[in-house]
Amino acid sequence: MRSSKGEHGPVLIDFLLHINADISNRVMRVMAEMLPGIEVYSIDEAWADMAGVADPAELGRSIRDRLAHEIGMPVGVGVSTTKTLAKLANWAAKKWKSTGGVLDLTDPFRQEKLLRLAPVSEVWGVGHRSAAKLAALNISTAWELAQFDIGTLRKSFGVTMERTARELRGVSCIGFNEGPPPKEAICSSKMFGARQTELPPIREALAAYVARAAEKLRAQNSLCSTIQVGLQTQLADRNAPRYADAITLALPSPTDDTREILALAQRGLGQIYRPGYPFSKCSILLMNLSQRGELTPDLFAPKPRHGTQQLMAVIDQINRREGRDTVRIGRVPAAPVWAMRREMLSQRYTTRWEEVIGVRG
Secondary structure (H helix, E strand, O other): OEOOOOOOOEEEEEEOOOOOHHHHHHHHHHHHHHOOEEEEEEOOEEEEEOOOOOOHHHHHHHHHHHHHHHOOOOEEEEEOOOHHHHHHHHHHHHHOHHHOOEEEOOOHHHHHHHHHHOEHHHOOOOOHHHHHHHHOOOOOEHHHHHHOOHHHHHHHHOHHHHHHHHHHOOOOOOOOOOOOOOOOOEEEEEEEEEEEOOHHHHHHHHHHHHHHHHHHHHHOOEEEEEEEEEEEEOOOOOOOOOOEEEEEEEEEEEEOOHHHHHHHHHHHHHHHOOOOOOEEEEEEEEEEEEEOOOOOOOOOOOOOOOOHHHHHHHHHHHHHHHOOOOOOOOOOOOOOOOOOOOOOOOOOOOOOHHHOOOOOO
8 A cells, every 4th residue: 555645655555466357446445434535546555635634554454353353354464654665565565474465654764664675676667677777777675765866866867767766765656546547548358268250249249349439438437439340360370261341430520429439330340241261250449539528529520429428427437336248238138249258267256156165074
């Protein structure tokens, strides 16, 4: 756990790799309940805002105990005054068992002690190549990097390494965000379970992919201005006919309406489809994204359908509550012939009662 604002600075919470998205979401929900604010960094890491927390180490232990009890997920907690120091504290919390998985590195004396012990390769933002270049400058520990001349670091490595060194000195250079920035493009694409030569099933697949992409678009409150539709055979199969093509099309006006995006996508698919080829994949890419209210509407563009925003919101709400594809495009069948094969799908024992692992006595 990391806290990036306030007297205590950032906290980094880190948990086991190779977890699934469901467990990750459950861990994040618990942390959101117990912390003033969190920033999800990856599927197994999150920064936490410790502003106003009197004893961050004690709160870290409470979070660790609750996650172990309710979800069975062990976590490491690193607390310090900057994100880079908190990341290093998290590394030490996992490395030395005496910390109990929680390390408060807000005290300057303890910071210096750890910086002198930590290899520079363990510093957040220092990769293998950078570590080798730093070694040529006789920089082998985090402490030596923190004390090195800032101007030389900027000239030799750029502003990112300068920022890292400043963060190791306790100067916060990386802000705290309570959510990831909106994506600049959204893609939805999967391989077909069986190769398709006819256009109707490919149209069904594209409709499903467009619906998923549009759902992601609305989730980040964005609008799409341009789409790209792609279609291809299995290009690695040298014994079968090979073909791949894509077409880019502009929407009349920025929109998040699944129906508008799908109508244009289906038109594009018709232009790149070639009869007789064994197609293995199609894709939809939403591009030129903007946040709702960010652009001035075009006075000459067609007006959006009445009630579009409310309709899409209701569909998304139902699908979140009742399960994906509870409400779906009419073109998409319940059991499509193009669906991915799932014979080797792992059991969903965290979300499906019927798939919970059983033990016989």
